[in-house]
Amino acid sequence: MSEMRIRIESAIRLISRGKVSTYGAIAKAAGYPGAARQVVATLRGSVGLPWHRVLGAGGQIKLLGDSGLEQRFRLEAEGVKFRGRRVNMKEHEFKFTKQKTAKAKRKTSPQRTRREHKGH
DNA sequence: CATCTGACACTAT
């Protein structure tokens, strides 16, 4: 199991009932900005995750067919409100705290001598 | 190493 996958799963598990997030936001929260597609891979290959709380940018359900309907029902059952095809992110988007859901492996002491501009 | 793939994101039209 790759560490990336574990981190993404952890991030997804943080989304509480009645809240939602997006592929991109989760990727970033897990420490991999731009890796939204890896969030998809994780969702597809893992069970026991609140998959229905993961949406596309803007709060849009990206699943097609019945799967999409089920996702919508599950969310509505949790009290998530929709505005057309999108959920009202304004009121339901989950905010990941700055912590990296785990991680924090400081190897050597940064011990910087303050000011490391590196010309430019 | 070259390609292909996916429950994506973003921009332009």
Place this chain on the structure above:
DNA sequence: TATAGTGCCAGAT
């Protein structure tokens, strides 16, 4: 709102 093109990323082939 819908479609198309491009960018992105890591796994699988």
